[in-house]
């Protein structure tokens with residue numbers, strides 16, 4: 001099946017951005033590992049990063065047309081602000097898992113609320129780059145293998 005990984009604003013800076021919080025791994029490293037993990041399980045993975053809310057929304061809409069089966073979403077700060085991204089995910093009705101590198105609940109109070117969590121299949125946060133691996137494992141569990 002087709003799996004989409006969506007990365008929101010500032011995640012292009014991973015590796016150099018606040019490494020004490022987000023680690024030293026780059027986004028390219030993470031994406032590469034996820035692609036290998038998906039391939040080993042017989043699935044196709046597409047990764048998309050944007051700093052622009054409307055681009056992320058457009059990619060979610062496209063996911064319905066390209067028959068994406070499931071989405072992993074790290075919306076970055078848009079997690080805490082974007083009703084529009086929430087509405088896009090609800091509109092396409094594709095099951096998604098919310099992902100964060102950091103444990104948002106151990107951080108500033110403004111990161112404790114998410115506009116996505118209550119419509120997500122589940123949420124994984126606090127394991128650094130490993131959060132994505134765990135989320136992908138959970139997503140794959142729920143997918144039929146491609147013929």
Ligand code: DQA
Pocket residue numbers: 009010011074075076077078079099100101102103104111
């Ligand atoms: C983040 C947490 C958000 O609060 C923050 O705005 C990010 C990254 C994470 O992966 O830990 O940009 O989503």
